[in-house]
Amino acid sequence: MSRPFGVALLIAGVDERGPQLYNTDPSGTFWRYEAKAIGAGSEGAQTELQEQYHRDITMGEAEVLALKVLKQVMEEKLSNTNVQLARVTQETGYTIYTKDELQSVISRIALLELLRPANVICGLGAWFAWRAAYALYFSPLCNVPGPFWARVSSLPMVIHDLKGTEADFMIENYEKYGSLYVMGPEKVAVCDLDDCQIVLSSHSFAKDPRYAQVDILEPNLFLTRDPELSRQRRRQIGPTFSMTGLSKMEPMLLAAGPQQLMAKWDRAIDDAGGSARVCYHYDFSLMTFDIISSLGFGQSHRSLTTGDRRIVHWVGQTFTLMLLQMAVPIVKSLPFRHLFAKSLYADVRRFISFGSQAIEERRSVLASTVEASSGAEKPRDLLQAFIDAEDPESKIRMTSSQVTTETILTLMAGADTSSNTLSWTIHLLLLHPRCFARVLEEVRSKFKPDQLISFKEAKEGLPFMEACAYESMRLQPVSGSLPRCIPRGGAVLQKHFIPEGHTCSVSIAAANMNSTWWEKPYAFLPERFVGNEERKRRLLTFSMGVRVCPGKNLAWMEIITTLANIFNRYDIEMPKDSLFSPELLDSNGCPVLMPYRYSITRAPRYPERDCNIVITKRQ
Numbered sequence: 001m002s003r004p005f006g007v008a009l010l011i012a013g014v015d016e017r018g019p020q021l022y023n024t025d026p027s028g029t030f031w032r033y034e035a036k037a038i039g040a041g042s043e044g045a046q047t048e049l050q051e052q053y054h055r056d057i058t059m060g061e062a063e064v065l066a067l068k069v070l071k072q073v074m075e076e077k078l079s080n081t082n083v084q085l086a087r088v089t090q091e092t093g094y095t096i097y098t099k100d101e102l103q104s105v106i107s108r109i110a111l112l113e114l115l116r117p118a119n120v121i122c123g124l125g126a127w128f129a130w131r132a133a134y135a136l137y138f139s140p141l142c143n144v145p146g147p148f149w150a151r152v153s154s155l156p157m158v159i160h161d162l163k164g165t166e167a168d169f170m171i172e173n174y175e176k177y178g179s180l181y182v183m184g185p186e187k188v189a190v191c192d193l194d195d196c197q198i199v200l201s202s203h204s205f206a207k208d209p210r211y212a213q214v215d216i217l218e219p220n221l222f223l224t225r226d227p228e229l230s231r232q233r234r235r236q237i238g239p240t241f242s243m244t245g246l247s248k249m250e251p252m253l254l255a256a257g258p259q260q261l262m263a264k265w266d267r268a269i270d271d272a273g274g275s276a277r278v279c280y281h282y283d284f285s286l287m288t289f290d291i292i293s294s295l296g297f298g299q300s301h302r303s304l305t306t307g308d309r310r311i312v313h314w315v316g317q318t319f320t321l322m323l324l325q326m327a328v329p330i331v332k333s334l335p336f337r338h339l340f341a342k343s344l345y346a347d348v349r350r351f352i353s354f355g356s357q358a359i360e361e362r363r364s365v366l367a368s369t370v371e372a373s374s375g376a377e378k379p380r381d382l383l384q385a386f387i388d389a390e391d392p393e394s395k396i397r398m399t400s401s402q403v404t405t406e407t408i409l410t411l412m413a414g415a416d417t418s419s420n421t422l423s424w425t426i427h428l429l430l431l432h433p434r435c436f437a438r439v440l441e442e443v444r445s446k447f448k449p450d451q452l453i454s455f456k457e458a459k460e461g462l463p464f465m466e467a468c469a470y471e472s473m474r475l476q477p478v479s480g481s482l483p484r485c486i487p488r489g490g491a492v493l494q495k496h497f498i499p500e501g502h503t504c505s506v507s508i509a510a511a512n513m514n515s516t517w518w519e520k521p522y523a524f525l526p527e528r529f530v531g532n533e534e535r536k537r538r539l540l541t542f543s544m545g546v547r548v549c550p551g552k553n554l555a556w557m558e559i560i561t562t563l564a565n566i567f568n569r570y571d572i573e574m575p576k577d578s579l580f581s582p583e584l585l586d587s588n589g590c591p592v593l594m595p596y597r598y599s600i601t602r603a604p605r606y607p608e609r610d611c612n613i614v615i616t617k618r619q
């Protein structure tokens with residue numbers, strides 16, 4: 001038997017025969033001698049040692065074992081005075097443990113005793129009983145409705161978060177407990193629109209501290225918890241995202257967006273001889289990336305037609321690292337983190353340097369054109385608008401790296417959100433043929449088959465189609481919940497006082513299904529939005545208040561122009577092998593929708609299977 005550390009232990013004691021040392025031979029017979037030593041102890045201890053005979057043990061284990069024997073020796077009063085513990089090593093020979101050493105071994109054994117399974121179970125039971133009693137009778141949230149488990153632990157919510165079913169779980173709990181309920185020991189879910197407004201309308205309900213854990217990018221509009229930075233950025237980039245600012249960029253948006261998509265679909269139809277099967281989800285996804293990367297990075301790069309997914313990949317990696325830092329902040333200080341997550345960090349670096357390069361190139365192109373002709377027009381895109389953006393109050397402009405950060409964030413926040421909204425709208429329309437027929441009638445009665453429809457034309461001429469997009473955003477909001485901190489002095493929500501230090505989560509999914517505000521909330525009823533500006537404002541999908549989505553107008557421009565142009569140009573059908581149909585209904589009497597997953601935004605779970613359509617040129 002090999003012995004780790006070359007250490008042997010033995011028991012020494014003083015009994016009526018005088019000092020006894022149960023000798024040991026460090027060269028190999030330690031266990032035999034140890035067994036002899038406990039001859040003075042109980043039978044139980046001997047058995048315990050003998051059971052361990054055939055395996056290597058560490059110094060720590062040996063100490064504990066020896067001490068157990070020692071304890072028994074003392075307890076059984078076989079040797080009640082001056083009991084000692086000694087160790088023998090090949091190098092140092094026989095040494096008696098000092099008082100301090102003995103004390104430390106005794107503490108260790110006491111801890112081990114404490115950690116015995118029975119003790120652990122009792123401890124956990126007591127802890128749980130205390131948590132339950134506190135949650136039910138003493139917690140400031142004890143009068144707020146909610147599931148019992150959520151009062152005691154955040155685990156149920158975390159599990160749904162990880163499974164990507166958080167939205168359904170929050171709607172389910174809203175149905176059971178109402179517009180304000182407990183979703184964690186110190187956290188409430190907010191599902192009433194008036195309360196959402198209270199939370200979102202001021203900076204005093206700051207974003208969750210986890211947002212500030214991300215250190216891969218400079219402080220920016222999306223992640224900042226600092227009201228001053230948030231206000232300043234909005235003043236700087238606000239004009240860019242206004243309808244006036246965006247209308248200058250529309251030709252570029254149409255070229256990278258609907259025009260590119262239609263060119264691809266036309267080719268697919270020609271290649272297939274009249275009708276083609278396409279996966280609209282993937283096409284929308286690449287198209288929206290192309291729109292933002294052409295506007296934000298000045299790129300003529302087209303991932304939809306070339307299949308080059310480099311930027312899409314970088315965005316995914318940056319999100320992964322961001323979420324990792326938000327969920328497990330310690331990863332930021334791990335010494336070899338760059339080695340553990342080498343490709344993740346490398347891709348984020350590539351993405352950032354791609355952004356910086358775009359700015360440098362733009363600056364040098366501008367410098368050379370200004371030299372060549374003084375009246376040269378600057379490009380009309382997001383990149384230029386960000387470079388030129390100035391805070392009207394302080395006259396401060398963004399530095400190059402701030403522009404890079406905001407552009408990267410724009411791509412991250414603006415691509416998947418818009419493309420998933422498009423996917424859900426198509427899916428819902430295919431499952432509601434009455435509405436779809438009305439949309440087609442509306443579009444085709446207003447526009448010629450080959451006409452490129454602009455945003456203004458679509459917005460003014462297609463109120464029902466726009467209402468369908470609103471209803472799709474209500475039923476399948478792509479954004480998740482918005483976690484906020486309760487401010488100093490606490491807050492009153494649904495007549496319950498929620499103290500400072502607690503958090504709340506504005507549930508977009510549940511607020512959009514709140515039956516106080518939305519009649520027949522599960523039904524797809526676009527009519528509710530036609531000509532009703534008040535209802536449109538009430539929709540929470542873009543958030544509201546001081547941190548409302550600044551890209552809202554751009555998103556609408558992408559969504560409305562894409563839908564109008566494809567409905568005008570193609571006849572669209574569900575394939576025969578589709579698993580979904582208007583006749584397949586759920587328990588609410590509504591068509592069953594394709595399953596979703598959350599990868600930052602709510603996306604179709606099986607796009608290859610569920611997001612196919614058969615397209616032909618409009619008859």
Ligand code: HEM
Pocket residue numbers: 221222223230409410411413414415417418421478479482540541542543546547548549550551552554555
């Ligand atoms: C259908 C499309 C979109 C939806 C549903 C959507 C939704 C949202 C929501 C709910 C928020 C609030 C997040 C929070 O408070 O944590 C938000 C914030 C934001 N969105 Fe959007 N968004 C969309 C498109 C876009 C686009 C196209 C852009 C940029 C071009 C964009 C840029 C941003 C930014 C920068 C923020 C952070 C604002 C802040 O925290 O102050 N979004 N968006």
